[in-house]
Amino acid sequence: MFLLDQEDRLYRLPNAKFDQILRDPASCRFTRFAGTRVRMTDVAVELVDRQPIRVVWITFGFLAFDNDGYFDFNAFDRHQRARAELALALTTTEPKGERLVVDATDRFVAQGGRWTPSRSLQRLIDAAALEQVKCTRL
Template structure:
């Protein structure tokens, strides 16, 4: 899934503000597994916020490194090729024609 936030001026798209790319999981019947997606999204947020709540010992050294959420968050992300990323951005800005489903 590509999630693209576009800035509009007078209802016209002018620039892409943010892009994220997620991997969706499906069950045996072809339905999206919202629980897994939610877990990955929470893990992504936690991986950003975690440094604020790090555990340190009396010398100021970090004593605990919990990487579980990083692995969960990474499992829900992907990086498109340069060509695909450009195509997605151009489509979001109305600069490329694409087949609508």
């Protein structure tokens, strides 16, 4: 997992640290991100002999931090729930094969929790995930 600041600097966020801030947001303070909404990317890589060889999948989202630098769990949870509800609604059909009407609220909330990188930024993220580029570890 990586966080990107406003200047596109990458910060590696270990999964254990992310799990910790999900369980107990008050346990981790990130003053460099205080009062901001930071882009986040979650990357899965294939390993051979413990060496990363390729990016398997990647997702993009945001993490919000309050003015003191603590993770805003409620904002994250709202986006995750909206994405899940949207995905479930899109796979559900009426008995006659007609699509259900999807509440647009979920669509807008879910979209507000995603972003798309430029090609150059995508290459930088891939290189960091494959350990070809060094970045600050949080």
